[in-house]
Amino acid sequence: MSDNFDETQARNRLESERERVNGLISQIRDELGTTSETDQQGELAAYDQHPADTGSETFEREKDISILEGLEAELAEIEAALQRVDDGTYGIDESTGEPIDRARLDAIPTARTNVPRDENAR
Numbered sequence: 001m002s003d004n005f006d007e008t009q010a011r012n013r014l015e016s017e018r019e020r021v022n023g024l025i026s027q028i029r030d031e032l033g034t035t036s037e038t039d040q041q042g043e044l045a046a047y048d049q050h051p052a053d054t055g056s057e058t059f060e061r062e063k064d065i066s067i068l069e070g071l072e073a074e075l076a077e078i079e080a081a082l083q084r085v086d087d088g089t090y091g092i093d094e095s096t097g098e099p100i101d102r103a104r105l106d107a108i109p110t111a112r113t114n115v116p117r118d119e120n121a122r
Contacts, residue, residue: 007085007090010090010091010109011082011085013109014078014082014110017078018075018078018079018082021071021074021075021078022075024071025068025071025072025075028064028067028068028071029068031064032061032065032068074110077110078109078110080110080112081110091105093112093113093114094112094113095113096113096114100113100114101114101115
């Protein structure tokens with residue numbers, strides 16, 4: 001692990017983030033449920049639903065599924081970062097082997113690499 005980190009602090013932050021993301025995943029899964037779209041819409045038959053309403057509800061369901069997929073990817077990154085803490089490689093750039101800037105890890109605790117610095121930037 002990089003010398004500019006406290007392992008306990010990094011683990012606590014990642015575990016807190018994992019808990020938050022797991023809560024969001026559970027909430028979305030509860031909202032999506034296991035029923036079909038027609039059952040979720042509360043209609044006895046799909047044919048009495050206006051096509052625009054059906055399209056809007058389908059869009060909302062697909063949006064929720066997309067958000068769920070993003071959260072699951074975020075959770076996988078958190079789990080990978082926790083594994084790097086366990087392995088002693090957290091805070092080390094996977095490409096260069098150099099320590100990742102503290103500010104970067106403060107902003108993105110799951111960062112795997114540094115951002116190259118532009119020497120010409122002011």
